[in-house]
Amino acid sequence: GQNIDQPTEMTATEGAIVQINCTYQTSGFNGLFWYQQHAGEAPTFLSYNVLDGLEEKGRFSSFLSRSKGYSYLLLKELQMKDSASYLCALMDSNYQLIWGAGTKLIIKP
Amino acid sequence: DAMVIQNPRYQVTQFGKPVTLSCSQTLNHNVMYWYQQKSSQAPKLLFHYYDKDFNNEADTPDNFQSRRPNTSFCFLDIRSPGLGDAAMYLCATSRVRGSGANVLTFGAGSRLTVL
Numbered sequence: 001g002q003n004i005d006q007p008t009e010m011t012a013t014e015g016a017i018v019q020i021n022c023t024y025q026t027s028g029f030n031g032l033f034w035y036q037q038h039a040g041e042a043p044t045f046l047s048y049n050v051l052d053g054l055e056e057k058g059r060f061s062s063f064l065s066r067s068k069g070y071s072y073l074l075l076k077e078l079q080m081k082d083s084a085s086y087l088c089a090l091m092d093s094n095y096q097l098i099w100g101a102g103t104k105l106i107i108k109p
Numbered sequence: 110d111a112m113v114i115q116n117p118r119y120q121v122t123q124f125g126k127p128v129t130l131s132c133s134q135t136l137n138h139n140v141m142y143w144y145q146q147k148s149s150q151a152p153k154l155l156f157h158y159y160d161k162d163f164n165n166e167a168d169t170p171d172n173f174q175s176r177r178p179n180t181s182f183c184f185l186d187i188r189s190p191g192l193g194d195a196a197m198y199l200c201a202t203s204r205v206r207g208s209g210a211n212v213l214t215f216g217a218g219s220r221l222t223v224l
Contacts, residue, residue: 042215099151
């Protein structure tokens with residue numbers, strides 16, 4: 001079957017770095033997405049990885065290891081506005097998106 | 110700005126009273142999706158349209174129906190809302206289907222409360 005796991009909640013300090021992990025099990029893989037969702041709002045696209053390695057976009061980076069079924073989202077220089085849920089989503093062999101339940105990130109001053 | 114617009118943002122209905130949620134897009138995307146998302150849970154795909162081709166998820170209850178009269182608009186009809194249907198309903202679009210780098214653009218969502 002297919003399964004995605006990510007921590008339910010994390011807390012970090014403004015200005016610090018935080019890494020949000022996502023592990024998955026799937027029989028087929030066509031990429032992994034990260035979306036940001038502020039409370040009561042729609043998810044917005046952050047990153048897409050299909051090959052192993054690190055993709056950097058400003059303060060946000062996303063890493064993928066297909067052999068380990070593992071991805072992480074790295075947020076640097078945390079700002080209060082980064083408080084949100086971060087959703088990991090896997091695209092399976094049928095190009096269907098399998099969503100994780102999201103990691104709620106709380107930023108403290 | 111090109112975008113996905115959902116109306117209403119907040120909908121309160123009574124148990125069993127039909128509700129229609131709307132979604133419009135100016136992106137000219139071929140694919141439109143409806144997701145249901147409950148608090149602290151993953152979005153759950155209800156169905157999607159690829160152009161006029163309707164694709165229902167196997168576990169979507171018959172209580173949920175959809176219409177896409179043209180490229181720009183898509184509607185979600187909940188025929189007899191139950192308490193368990195209270196959720197955020199998200200509309201999303203994508204330019205294509207069946208592509209790896211298929212980024213979804215979401216609307217702001219319609220939050221449904223059932224009394």
